[in-house]
Amino acid sequence: MSLDPPTYLASLQSNIRQRPIPWDGAVRAGTLTDDQLARIRAVDKLKRDQRKQIVEADLDGYCLLFVGAPGKKSVLELAAKRQDVVQYILVLLNDLLDSIPALSKALLKAGNPYRHFLPLLAHSSNPDDPIPLLTSTVLVSLMAGSRDESPATVDKALPLIFSYLSSLTKNPDAGLQDIGVQEYSSLLYGSASRQQFWAQRSETVAPLIDILRAAAGVANGDASASLWSGTTTAARSGFEGSLGGGVGLQLLYHVLLVMWQLSFEAADVGEDLNDEYDIILLYTQLLRLSPKEKTTRLLISTLYNLLVANQNTLLPTAVLVRLPSLLQNLTGRQLTDQDLQEDLTKLRELLEEYTKTKTTFDEYVGEVNSGHLRWSPPHRNTVFWAENARKILEYENGELVRKLAEIMKKPWENDKAVLAIACNDIGCLVREVPEKRGQLERLGLKTRVMELMAEGDENVRWESLRALGGWLQYSFDTK
Numbered sequence: 001m002s003l004d005p006p007t008y009l010a011s012l013q014s015n016i017r018q019r020p021i022p023w024d025g026a027v028r029a030g031t032l033t034d035d036q037l038a039r040i041r042a043v044d045k046l047k048r049d050q051r052k053q054i055v056e057a058d059l060d061g062y063c064l065l066f067v068g069a070p071g072k073k074s075v076l077e078l079a080a081k082r083q084d085v086v087q088y089i090l091v092l093l094n095d096l097l098d099s100i101p102a103l104s105k106a107l108l109k110a111g112n113p114y115r116h117f118l119p120l121l122a123h124s125s126n127p128d129d130p131i132p133l134l135t136s137t138v139l140v141s142l143m144a145g146s147r148d149e150s151p152a153t154v155d156k157a158l159p160l161i162f163s164y165l166s167s168l169t170k171n172p173d174a175g176l177q178d179i180g181v182q183e184y185s186s187l188l189y190g191s192a193s194r195q196q197f198w199a200q201r202s203e204t205v206a207p208l209i210d211i212l213r214a215a216a217g218v219a220n221g222d223a224s225a226s227l228w229s230g231t232t233t234a235a236r237s238g239f240e241g242s243l244g245g246g247v248g249l250q251l252l253y254h255v256l257l258v259m260w261q262l263s264f265e266a267a268d269v270g271e272d273l274n275d276e277y278d279i280i281l282l283y284t285q286l287l288r289l290s291p292k293e294k295t296t297r298l299l300i301s302t303l304y305n306l307l308v309a310n311q312n313t314l315l316p317t318a319v320l321v322r323l324p325s326l327l328q329n330l331t332g333r334q335l336t337d338q339d340l341q342e343d344l345t346k347l348r349e350l351l352e353e354y355t356k357t358k359t360t361f362d363e364y365v366g367e368v369n370s371g372h373l374r375w376s377p378p379h380r381n382t383v384f385w386a387e388n389a390r391k392i393l394e395y396e397n398g399e400l401v402r403k404l405a406e407i408m409k410k411p412w413e414n415d416k417a418v419l420a421i422a423c424n425d426i427g428c429l430v431r432e433v434p435e436k437r438g439q440l441e442r443l444g445l446k447t448r449v450m451e452l453m454a455e456g457d458e459n460v461r462w463e464s465l466r467a468l469g470g471w472l473q474y475s476f477d478t479k
Contacts, residue, residue: 006173006182009137010132016091021084029076031079039065040075040092048099055100062103063110066093069100076116083131086120090134097141104145113142114157121164127171133179136164140183158196161187166203169211181208181254184292188261197262198269201276205262208255209277215247216285256298263302266309274314275371277291280304284321287330296330297340304347315354316366324351335392361388365395368403373421380424389432393439401429405443408452423449423460427467437471446471 023037032040039061044052055062064088068074079085097104107113120135139161143153168180184204188194197204262269273279283303290296303323307314318324327348335341364378380386392400404422412418426445430437440446449471452464 006178007024007173009133009179012133013091013094016087016130016134018086018295019084026037026079026082026085029244030127031082031085031186032075033078035061036075036078037067043096044092052100055096056102059102059106060110062096063106067107067110067113067116068298069110074116076120087130090120090131090138094137094141097138097145099318101145104142104148107142108146108148108153112152114139114152117142118157121160127176132164133168136161136168136183143193144186144189149190154192154196158187158193159200161165162197162200162204166200168205169204169207174246174248177211178254181258182257185254185261191265194262194265195268196267205273205277208258209279209282211247211251211255212259212282212286215252215287216282249295250404253292253295253298256295256302260298260302260305263305266305270306270310271313273306274310274317278372280314280317280323281321284318284323284326287323287326293335293337293340293422297337297343300330300340300343300347304343304350306431307350308349311350311354313369315351316358316362317370318351319355319358319363320367320370323350324355327351360384361391364388364392367402367406368400369408371403372415373407373418374423375421379421385428385432386451389429390436393429393433393436398439401440401443401445405445405448406446408445415458416455416460419452419455420457420459420463423452423463423467427463427470429472430467430470434470434473 041055079360117135123131165180165183168176283299287299406420449464449467452460
């Protein structure tokens with residue numbers, strides 16, 4: 001999938017192409033050889049088709065120019081001290097790689113081209129130094145053009161390139177962020193590169209999630225809590241400019257494109273993606289705010305890839321965040337994108353088939369397993385607890401109450417309602433199945449409930465008091 005180059009990068013490359021370089025003086029100074037200059041001049045300032053014809057007729061010669069050979073230094077090695085020449089060569093090589101796929105394959109066959117380029121990624125810590133940025137474009141074009149998945153590419157070069165690109169996505173400059181994200185997209189051409197991208201997710205995926213959370217209008221410090229509690233600040237205004245957090249629509253689209261590419265590995269990464277980043281919740285919120293069909297299409301398609309590959313674990317979360325009702329609303333819109341309509345239909349059918357057979361108990365299990373509680377209908381429904389309290393305690397040998405215990409151990413600084421809801425549920429279990437109080441006490445739940453009586457939040461104190469009342473009511477019973 002070809003994307004227009006980011007404005008900053010295109011402008012930088014254009015300026016470098018137009019700078020005059022005293023080539024003959026450079027040859028006399030030993031910065032490059034006569035043969036190297038002849039090959040540069042043979043393709044300089046020519047149209048794409050002419051360049052392609054010349055380079056394909058002399059692939060060995062151009063490999064020699066750019067990566068050298070035993071006993072013969074490349075032009076980058078000879079010109080290492082001439083920054084203007086290095087910049088020009090990097091721009092020229094990227095232009096050739098973009099238009100001549102055969103050159104990418106030839107360079108990889110010629111040896112190990114990465115040894116010439118990878119050191120240039122660390123050329124300078126100065127963010128204004130263009131050489132690392134230009135080098136990254138060459139490496140991305142080389143890999144994307146050849147679609148190489150050899151160990152030299154995937155195991156050695158790719159991790160270093162991903163690390164460099166992650167520094168761009170973390171940069172506060174939106175232009176540099178967009179360059180990093182677009183280059184990610186070019187690299188995720190196969191399963192091996194996507195798996196490596198995921199393996200480095202603290203560098204690669206996490207900054208993209210930060211951008212998406214900003215677009216959803218939530219601060220990263222309390223992102224999940226804000227989304228779950230429905231306190232997002234994103235507003236559907238200024239669609240032609242940006243969403244919440246100042247995220248431009250172009251950057252948003254490119255981030256969503258990368259995440260969509262990653263979703264083709266959903267069978268391997270889907271559960272962790274949701275556990276670590278609340279991706280189903282985040283995408284549901286973004287879907288509510290999506291201003292364009294092209295962003296909506298990527299959101300829907302990514303959700304479908306994730307859900308269809310992880311039906312047992314992620315479909316309950318999708319129902320919990322009210323995705324089915326949101327899709328129903330989307331269906332009522334006048335959508336013109338055929339692919340979007342088809343993906344929307346498939347996603348709705350998947351969720352409808354799941355919800356047809358699910359009970360309120362299944363919804364409660366899904367909510368607890370999501371790791372985040374909210375005041376959904378079962379919590380206050382006395383009939384629900386009368387019918388299901390024992391089932392909850394016995395579910396998968398007590399796994400559900402162990403999960404409740406894990407939830408209650410957390411402080412939930414940004415969403416105290418979770419603690420209040422958990423206390424409510426524990427109290428209901430004690431009242432409905434008092435003979436199982438020992439099971440709850442062994443998990444530390446009675447102690448935690450008593451601790452929460454000193455909580456600053458009034459609702460948490462009240463619910464913990466009510467829960468403790470269940471124990472006091474049976475305090476003289478035999479456990």
